[in-house]
Amino acid sequence: MSIRNLDDLLAEGVSGRRVLVRADLNVPLDKETGAITDDGRIRAVLPTLTALRDAGAAVVVCSHLGRPKGAPDPKYSLAPVATRLGELLGAEVAFATDTVGESARETVGSLTGGQVVLLENLRFNPGETSKDEAERGAFADQLADFAEAYVDDAFGAVHRKHASVYDVPARLPHFAGRLVLREVEVLARLRHEPDRPYVVVLGGSKVSDKLAVIEALLPSVDKLLIGGGMCFTFLRAQGHEVGKSLLEEEMVDTCRELLERGAGKIVLPLDVVAATAFSADAEHEAVPVDRIPADRLGLDIGPRSVAEFADAVGTARMVFWNGPMGVFELAPFAAGTRGVAESITSVKGFTVVGGGDSAAAVRALGLDETAFGHISTGGGASLEYLEGKALPGIVALEK
Ligand SMILES: Nc1ncnc2c1ncn2[C@@H]1O[C@H](COP(=O)(O)OP(=O)(O)OP(=O)(O)O)[C@@H](O)[C@H]1O
Numbered sequence: 275m276s277i278r279n280l281d282d283l284l285a286e287g288v289s290g291r292r293v294l295v296r297a298d299l300n301v302p303l304d305k306e307t308g309a310i311t312d313d314g315r316i317r318a319v320l321p322t323l324t325a326l327r328d329a330g331a332a333v334v335v336c337s338h339l340g341r342p343k344g345a346p347d348p349k350y351s352l353a354p355v356a357t358r359l360g361e362l363l364g365a366e367v368a369f370a371t372d373t374v375g376e377s378a379r380e381t382v383g384s385l386t387g388g389q390v391v392l393l394e395n396l397r398f399n400p401g402e403t404s405k406d407e408a409e410r411g412a413f414a415d416q417l418a419d420f421a422e423a424y425v426d427d428a429f430g431a432v433h434r435k436h437a438s439v440y441d442v443p444a445r446l447p448h449f450a451g452r453l454v455l456r457e458v459e460v461l462a463r464l465r466h467e468p469d470r471p472y473v474v475v476l477g478g479s480k481v482s483d484k485l486a487v488i489e490a491l492l493p494s495v496d497k498l499l500i501g502g503g504m505c506f507t508f509l510r511a512q513g514h515e516v517g518k519s520l521l522e523e524e525m526v527d528t529c530r531e532l533l534e535r536g537a538g539k540i541v542l543p544l545d546v547v548a549a550t551a552f553s554a555d556a557e558h559e560a561v562p563v564d565r566i567p568a569d570r571l572g573l574d575i576g577p578r579s580v581a582e583f584a585d586a587v588g589t590a591r592m593v594f595w596n597g598p599m600g601v602f603e604l605a606p607f608a609a610g611t612r613g614v615a616e617s618i619t620s621v622k623g624f625t626v627v628g629g630g631d632s633a634a635a636v637r638a639l640g641l642d643e644t645a646f647g648h649i650s651t652g653g654g655a656s657l658e659y660l661e662g663k664a665l666p667g668i669v670a671l672e673k
């Protein structure tokens with residue numbers, strides 16, 4: 275891509291200069307304790323931050339966390355992320371308790387070369403996500419005032435036309451960070467020159483979010499395996515009763531069309547684990563997909579499906595996997611995700627995991643991260659890239 279990257283910025287020299295880094299530190303938090311449950315996205319941005327610190331830059335980091343509604347909300351504070359970032363960097367990370375207000379101005383103002391500050395959640399400001407260009411621009415002006423150069427390392431957010439992603443790079447010399455560069459390199463390979471057979475495994479909960487990617491991928495994949503909560507809308511489209519399983523009724527017709535177009539390519543589960551309730555201690559058993567009881571819900575793919583999916587994955591030279599095969603967060607329904615993930619680790623070829631939840635599943639299940647070719651930090655971003663959509667964050671870097 276015709277984008278200047280971090281090395282270009284380092285070559286210009288950054289010692290004593292302030293650099294604004296947009297990171298995606300949108301990490302999952304424990305609902306009760308607020309503790310960070312997976313710090314993968316923080317670790318992913320360390321190479322860029324370390325390179326800048328080592329070169330003597332004063333580093334101003336900004337990010338969103340969750341989806342607060344344009345006003346401060348303590349539940350979504352980045353304060354715990356600043357602490358974790360400091361531990362991982364092995365250096366103190368100052369924290370500004372606002373994003374562009376007094377605290378931010380003071381902390382950024384006193385920053386010297388090699389030091390790092392994390393600003394409070396960008397989405398506490400309505401300008402960050404505003405559809406109004408002037409409102410976004412005004413917020414972008416304030417952010418841009420903090421630095422002399424901008425580095426985008428927030429791959430997970432490049433599909434958002436937000437102030438910190440799209441408007442700030444129009445105001446500062448801009449560069450792609452190490453993570454963005456690597457993500458785009460890997461995903462471009464999948465999109466433009468996949469090794470064959472190319473197998474895509476899709477799961478997760480939201481069919482409506484993933485139909486466009488299925489449509490876009492169908493011509494280029496050899497096999498498309500569909501598990502997770504989204505498989506039930508497809509099973510319904512095949513005429514099966516799905517009991518109380520997740521179902522997007524209004525998508526059934528579209529799924530039927532996709533099944534016709536993807537005949538010979540789309541593979542659906544043969545059996546599912548049907549439970550009496552969405553709970554770890556619910557009664558459950560594996561049943562064939564044509565015998566899902568009316569009062570049960572499918573929370574995982576069954577063992578025959580794992581074998582079926584593993585067979586298809588076993589033939590692949592390239593695999594892209596997005597979305598867990600079941601409710602892996604509850605131990606009785608984690609076997610499908612584990613089984614399919616393990617089959618992907620045995621592939622003799624290039625494998626990519628995309629999606630916040632899938633990456634978290636790899637770590638939560640204790641699987642060896644290094645057994646995958648690449649674990650993408652982007653959920654929606656990686657899917658939209660593979661769909662071939664223009665991503666605002668990348669477009670802005672190209673300008
Ligand atoms: N059968 C099922 N019924 C209900 N929920 C399910 C089922 N299978 C998987 N899920 C849930 O789907 C969720 C993940 O779905 P999602 O589509 O968000 O995945 P992702 O694309 O990897 O993540 P992200 O969009 O955050 O990057 C998990 O929390 C999992 O529990």
Ligand SMILES: O=C(O)[C@H](O)COP(=O)(O)O
Nearest residue numbers: 298300430431630653654
């Ligand atoms: O989790 C993600 O996919 C990114 O951090 C983007 O978050 P968003 O979907 O809330 O914009």
